[in-house]
Amino acid sequence: MGLVQICPFCGERDETRDHLFFACPYTYTLWLQVLGTLLRPPPSSDLGENVDRIAAISNDRLGSIVARLSFQVAIYYIWRERNERRHSQVARPVEQLVRIIDKTIMQRIMSTRYYGKQKLAGLLQL
Template sequence: MKIQDGCSVRFWTDLWHPKGRLIDLAGEIETQKLGIGMSARICDVFVDGEWRFRRCRDHFLQDLVHDIRELPLILTANVSDGVLWRDGDDTYSSRFNSKNTWSNIRKKKDQVMWSRLIWFQQGVPRFAFITWLAWGHAQYCLYCGEQDETRDHLFFACPYTFTLWLKVAGNLFGMDPDPDWDTTITRLLTGHYDRLTFILLRLVLQVTIYYIWRERNERLHNHVSKPVEHIARLVDKTVRNRIMSTCYYLRPRLQGLMQRWFGAHDT
């Protein structure tokens, strides 16, 4: 908070002190020892250039009061308080920036090598999310009855899902698709593909995973199952719809995208 006249900033509950909200530091019970009500504003506590605190013997509160007194503060009459948004570690701005805010609140980790297989411009967010999502439960495979349904089994060691993967991947890899997950990812990351093929490989991978997961949930919750051919048609239609939505025919870098998809499935 940017304090001006102090009339709209709550002493206990607003975030105006560098150490955080004072109520979180002191606790509700301790507020009574300083004689400051929960609804008190800065202008109620800081009067004529001085903080008005009740004397107390609590060592923690004494340290807190000392920290508050050390913070330079001058109230400016008839100037409204403002909100500041954190841009960096020690910088603040009156303008909200969603990118900076997200960067400040998220937990930062090293970028994984397979991130470009998940997030790319021609992808679809819901497919990317399902591809990225990890699940930690263990149960039997709803497709083939295998004892442990792991990621590696579901994509694509299971006979059902591998049959689907064979149908929809076509000749995009330049060789027969492999049922092993690690091998598939390695081929995607290290293979030398032209731009259009690499877009299609990532897209069809995500769409396939999405429909495998959706079909799995249908079998689990609704006890309804579909044949591989039906899922393959859904994947094909979804990929073609996504290709059309990119207006590939108007964009030089994407021209030939639909033709490459059709060419990968010529029999």
């Protein structure tokens, strides 16, 4: 249609999928705070590279579970925050969104039987 989509987080003129998911300074800061301690070296701002790195985590079962869950929850809340900003003009700071994501991840782990299994005992700690 030729409409220009402006990023609601940083004001970048072209809001693309790759920009929205981690090339934007707001979402990359959020990504670093959510997953920065799980991936070494720190996560990239490139969506495809992040997907590949998370999919390649196979030697650490707990890390793989937490990384995949963190990725899914981060994507969901970034999209939700984007829509909130577009439709309600309500903006949350990165720190608040990180706390919400962290809480959601912990609640998801506790709502499953993961944390009760002996092999997965360290999931919440991670």
